[in-house]
Amino acid sequence: MYDLLSKQFGRDVAFMDVNTVQPGVDFTRIIERHLRECQVLLAIIAAVAIGAFVEGLDAAPAGVRQTTSGLRMYVFNCGTLKDRSPQTYNLTRDQVESVDMADPCFLIVHPRGSLLWETGLNDAQYNTPGGFGPRHDIVEKSLKSQLAAVGYTADKITYLAMSHWHGDHAGNANDYAASTWIVQRAEQEAMFQAPAAQTPAGNSATFSALKSSKAIVVDGDHDVFGDGAVIVKPTPGHTPGHQSLFVKLPRTGPLVLSGDLYHFPAERTFGKMPSGEAERGQTAVSRQRLEEFIKMNKAQLWIQHDMIGYRKIKLAPQYYE
Numbered sequence: 001m002y003d004l005l006s007k008q009f010g011r012d013v014a015f016m017d018v019n020t021v022q023p024g025v026d027f028t029r030i031i032e033r034h035l036r037e038c039q040v041l042l043a044i045i046a047a048v049a050i051g052a053f054v055e056g057l058d059a060a061p062a063g064v065r066q067t068t069s070g071l072r073m074y075v076f077n078c079g080t081l082k083d084r085s086p087q088t089y090n091l092t093r094d095q096v097e098s099v100d101m102a103d104p105c106f107l108i109v110h111p112r113g114s115l116l117w118e119t120g121l122n123d124a125q126y127n128t129p130g131g132f133g134p135r136h137d138i139v140e141k142s143l144k145s146q147l148a149a150v151g152y153t154a155d156k157i158t159y160l161a162m163s164h165w166h167g168d169h170a171g172n173a174n175d176y177a178a179s180t181w182i183v184q185r186a187e188q189e190a191m192f193q194a195p196a197a198q199t200p201a202g203n204s205a206t207f208s209a210l211k212s213s214k215a216i217v218v219d220g221d222h223d224v225f226g227d228g229a230v231i232v233k234p235t236p237g238h239t240p241g242h243q244s245l246f247v248k249l250p251r252t253g254p255l256v257l258s259g260d261l262y263h264f265p266a267e268r269t270f271g272k273m274p275s276g277e278a279e280r281g282q283t284a285v286s287r288q289r290l291e292e293f294i295k296m297n298k299a300q301l302w303i304q305h306d307m308i309g310y311r312k313i314k315l316a317p318q319y320y321e
C-alpha cells in the first residue's frame with residue numbers, strides 16, 4: 001500500500017510510521033505532526049506493526065522507556081560461598097571455572113510495588129573476620145545497608161520471595177517478615193510442617209518469623225504485579241517448592257533468575273546435577289520446562305551462584321531497566 005501510494009504521489013507525501021520513525025526517538029511527536037499535516041489517513045494496525053513498535057521501544061534510550069514502564073532491578077552482593085567442591089555437583093575441577101560461588105539478592109521495583117528476591121547469607125553470622133562455617137563463607141555488606149543505599153527499608157518492600165529455604169537464600173528472611181511472602185505451597189510445608197531446626201543446608205531460626213507473615217501461597221506460576229512483567233515460576237527438585245523468577249525488563253529484555261536449579265554453569269553444559277537434590281527426577285523435569293520457557297521467551301538465564309557471570313553484573317546502586 002505504502003509503495004503504491006509513494007509511486008502515485010511521491011515518497012515525501014506518503015508517510016508510514018514503521019519505516020519512517022527511527023528507534024529511540026519520541027515517536028508520538030512525529031506521528032502527531034504527520035497527523036496534523038495529512039489530508040488522508042489510512043490506519044492499518046497489524047500484528048507485524050505491533051511487533052515493530054515493541055522493537056522500537058526496546059532500542060529506545062532511558063528517557064523514552066521510562067514513560068512506558070518504571071520497572072527496574074537492583075542486584076546486591078549477599079555473600080560469597082567459598083571453595084565449593086565440583087565433585088558434589090558431579091563435575092570435575094576442569095569443568096568448573098571458579099570454585100567460589102556468588103550469592104546475589106535482587107530488588108525488583110515496579111510501579112505497583114517492589115519485590116525482594118532472595119535474602120542471602122545471614123548478615124550477623126557471616127560478616128565476621130575470616131568468614132563463617134566450615135568453608136569460611138563471607139558477607140562483606142549487610143543486605144539492609146545495601147537496600148538503604150538505594151532508598152529502601154524493609155517496611156517499604158511490598159513482597160518477599162525466595163527461590164527456596166536454604167541458608168544462603170533465607171539467611172535474612174526474618175527482617176522482611178512484614179512484607180507479603182510469595183511461596184509455593186510445597187516449600188511452605190517443608191519449612192514449617194516438619195522442619196529440621198538446623199541442617200547443613202540452613203537454619204530455620206533465620207526464617208521463623210515468616211510463619212506469621214501475610215502470605216500468597218501458590219501451586220504454580222504467580223504473576224506478581226498482574227501485568228506479566230514479574231512472574232514466579234515453580235521449579236521443584238532442589239527443594240520441594242523451589243521456584244525461579246521471570247523478569248521482563250524494558251531495556252535489558254526478558255531474563256530468568258533460576259535460584260539453585262543450577263549452581264555451576266557446567267551443570268547446564270554437561271547435564272549434571274548435585275547428588276544431594278531432594279528430588280532428582282523433579283529437577284530434571286523443572287530444568288527441561290524452564291529451558292523451554294527460556295527459549296520461547298528469548299530470555300537470558302542468570303545462574304545466581306555463577307561467579308563468572310556475577311563478576312560481569314552491575315551491582316546496586318546501579319540498576320537494570
Ligand SMILES: [Zn+2]
Nearest residue numbers: 166168169260
Ligand atoms: Zn544456594
